[in-house]
Amino acid sequence: MSLRHALLGLLVFRPGSGYDLLKMFNTSLNYVWPAKQSQIYGELTKLDATGLIQVTDEGPRGRKQYSLTPEGHAEARRWLAETEEHRPQRNPMLLQTFFLGLLPRDEAVERLLRHADTAAKEYDALLALRDSEDWDRDALTECGRLVLEHGLRQRVLEQEWAHWAAEQLREGHVKEPADRPEAPEPD
Structure with missing residues (x-):
């Protein structure tokens, strides 16, 4: 998925300004695809330049109202119907879990x-x-x-997994590294 398709998807339902889209992002899509204000405004400029959206109204202080063009609507539908997304998973907690053996067992359990x-x-x-x-x-x-239901179920899974993993460490089912380097003493 991309920010481009997220914005096109939001504009399918209603026209909006960059500010409106940022608010919708922060209350909905931010849970699955976070984006900063500068990213959203930059992508809106690109979408306008490619003809997938258009400015339909300009207000005070340069406020622009965007709407989908027919090409933008077609792109949103094409993305949904034809694109199989690659599912890269970046999970800082799981990455850290690979290296919990570097911590004393009680600190790893606490983590x-x-x-x-x-x-x-x-x-x-x-x-x-x-x-x-x-x-x-x-x-x-x-x-x-x-999507919210997925988030709820994912959080339950994460809680259950973390408790299970902590128990594995507590019970000694995960071996301590034989040559754990000692942390330097603070000055």
């Missing part, structure tokens, strides 16, 4: 338990979002509810 706590807090935040929204407004919010 995993902190991850479980973080996942629990994220679950609670997603649950609050789920309970605060009207999920029947339109197709965007109905499909957003599907």
Whole structure:
């Protein structure tokens, strides 16, 4: 997926300014595809230059309202129908887990338990979002509810995994490295 297709997808449902799209991003897509304000505005400029969106209104202080062109709508549909996304997974916690043997066992266990706590807090935040929204407004919010459910289930999985992994370490099912380098003493 790309930021380009996320913006096209949002514009399928309603025209919007860069600010409007940033707000929609922050309350919905940010959970699955984070983007900064500068990235969104830069991509809108590129989409306008390629003819996939157009400025349909200009307001005070240079505020531009964007809408999809027929070509932009076709690109959004093509992306959904024809593109099989490569699923690269970058997960800092899992990367760190590969190297937990560098820590003393109790610190490694604590690191995993902190991850479980973080996942629990994220679950609670997603649950609050789920309970605060009207999920029947339109197709965007109905499909957003599907994504939110994935987030809820993922956080439950992360909590369960972190507790399991911590228990594996506690019970000694993961060997300590034979030659763990000693950390330098602080000055």
